[in-house]
Each structure stands twice: as structure tokens, then as C-alpha cells.
Amino acid sequence: MQLVLHQYWRSSSSWRVRFALAWKGLAYETRSIDLLAGDQRGAEHRANNPAGYVPCLVVDGRPLGESVAILEWLEETFPAPPLLPRDAWERARVRQVVETVNAGIQPLHNLSVLHAHAAEPEAQRAWARRFLERGLAALEAIVTDIARETGRDGPYVMGEALSLADVVIVPQLYQARRFGADLACCPRVVALDERIARLDAAIASSPERQPDAG
Ligand SMILES: N[C@@H](CCC(=O)N[C@@H](CS)C(=O)NCC(=O)O)C(=O)O
Known part of the structure; x- marks a missing residue:
């Protein structure tokens, strides 16, 4: 294929x-x-x-x-190797994290949205930070709730097994740092990001490793 x-x-x-x-x-x-x-x-x-x-x-x-x-x-x-849990409820929790990022955070700092909002880079960055910080605070509450519900405290969102929830967090935190978002609202997400970002698959797929990186 x-x-x-x-x-x-x-x-x-x-x-x-x-x-x-x-x-x-x-x-x-x-x-x-x-x-x-x-x-x-x-x-x-x-x-x-x-x-x-x-x-x-x-x-x-x-x-x-x-x-x-x-x-x-x-x-x-x-x-x-799987990126979704076997249990239907846990799969739904993973998808909740994925959609919080995919539908709730990323669209608001998309290039075309920033350009439609303002021409000045600083106004674009302020807009992005506003929605990043709101979205990341929600993400923090969700991953904290998942940890309480599962009784598993890392290393990844669902415990020992990596999932799509982790796959979306690392790129999102990368963008949050680019825009200068205040990450004080999401210490658990930051700790997850640090652990996930150490994986070979995260490093190999990171922006700076891509052939078109400029
Ligand atoms: N929900 C879409 C979002 C895709 C998206 O927003 N891509 C951005 C880059 S991360 C893009 O192509 N932006 C170009 C633009 O806004 O003109 C997906 O997950 O594929």
C-alpha cells in the first residue's frame, strides 16, 4: 500500500x-x-x-x-500497535480529548482564521493565546478527570498505553508555545507533553525533523 x-x-x-x-x-x-x-x-x-x-x-x-x-x-x-483502548468508554474518553483539541482549540488559531481576525501579528497572537488558554484549561480538567476515573496517573493520558489523546497533545502544546500561551493553566497537560515528546515516534515526526522545515 x-x-x-x-x-x-x-x-x-x-x-x-x-x-x-x-x-x-x-x-x-x-x-x-x-x-x-x-x-x-x-x-x-x-x-x-x-x-x-x-x-x-x-x-x-x-x-x-x-x-x-x-x-x-x-x-x-x-x-x-493500538492507539485506541479496547474498552468502549475509554475509547470515548480518548475521542473527547481528541475533539477538544481538533474541534475546540486548533481551529481558532488556524492560519486563515488568524488572518481573518487581524492583519497585525501581535493581534493575531493575542487572539490565539486567548483561545489556547481557554481550551487548554478545559483539556487540563478533562485529563485530570480521566486520571481520577481510571485510577491511572500517567505516564500517558490513559495510563501505560499510548493513545490518540497523547498523539494530539504534543502538536497542540508545540503550537501553544509558539503563540506564547500561558501554560500555568494546565500543569498536568504540560507533564504529559514532556513524557510523550520523549518517545522516538514523537521525535521522528516533530516539525524540525521534516524535509520542508524552514
Ligand atoms: N480539522 C482539520 C484541520 C486542518 C487545518 O486546520 N490545517 C491547517 C494547518 S494545521 C491548515 O491547513 N491551515 C491553512 C489555512 O488556514 O489556510 C484537520 O484536522 O485536518
Whole structure:
């Protein structure tokens, strides 16, 4: 099976997919979509992903957009090593974390949203920080509640087993630091991030390791 990831080095949604591919030991090629040059809005990329965003995974010539749809497809197609728990309730808790990031935080600091909000970089950063800090405080409450509910206190969100919850946290914290968000609101998330970021799969998939890193 040929996997080609259309992505951008600093995109957190792209990093989620690279992290899962690395964790599952899957070989893939990359194509860089330069977000600063506007490649994501071009006809060629939109033919693959009509939303005009990265990432897009092209599987044997068939394109699939939306990082969470891609992560779920990867999990179903390559179930080992797993990134979702066996228990249905725990899977739902993992997805709650994933959607808190994917739907509740990341869209608000997306490039096109920042540009629509303001032309000045400092106003864009202030907007991003506002929603990052609100979202990360919610994420902190959720992962704290999961730890209490499961009785497992790390090293990862669901305990000993890495999950999609961890896969989305590391790229999100990377962006939070880029925008200068105050992380005092989420000490547990910061501690999780530090542990997850040490994994080989997180390091290999990190922005600075990508061929298009600038
Ligand atoms: N929910 C989408 C979000 C994709 C997304 O927002 N991608 C960003 C980079 S992380 C993007 O392509 N932004 C380009 C733009 O806003 O023009 C996903 O998870 O794939």
C-alpha cells in the first residue's frame, strides 16, 4: 500500500498523522504544501482536499482529508500497535480529548482564521493565546478527570498505553508555545507533553525533523 502524506512541517494537524504513522512503523512519502505560499488554496491541493487544509493522506491514489478521519482509518487498517483502548468508554474518553483539541482549540488559531481576525501579528497572537488558554484549561480538567476515573496517573493520558489523546497533545502544546500561551493553566497537560515528546515516534515526526522545515 502506498501512503503519501501531503503536509506542512509546522502544521499541528499534519504532526498528528506523522506521529501515528511513526508509532505504527509505517513507511510513507511526503509532499510539502507550503501554507505560507498559499499552496493549500491552489486547485491542485483542493482536488485532494476540498477544505483547502493540510494534512491529506493519499492512499494508493485515493485522497483522504481531516487528520482525525485519517487517524481513525490508520487505526482500523493497522491496529497494531493500538492507539485506541479496547474498552468502549475509554475509547470515548480518548475521542473527547481528541475533539477538544481538533474541534475546540486548533481551529481558532488556524492560519486563515488568524488572518481573518487581524492583519497585525501581535493581534493575531493575542487572539490565539486567548483561545489556547481557554481550551487548554478545559483539556487540563478533562485529563485530570480521566486520571481520577481510571485510577491511572500517567505516564500517558490513559495510563501505560499510548493513545490518540497523547498523539494530539504534543502538536497542540508545540503550537501553544509558539503563540506564547500561558501554560500555568494546565500543569498536568504540560507533564504529559514532556513524557510523550520523549518517545522516538514523537521525535521522528516533530516539525524540525521534516524535509520542508524552514
Ligand atoms: N480539522 C482539520 C484541520 C486542518 C487545518 O486546520 N490545517 C491547517 C494547518 S494545521 C491548515 O491547513 N491551515 C491553512 C489555512 O488556514 O489556510 C484537520 O484536522 O485536518
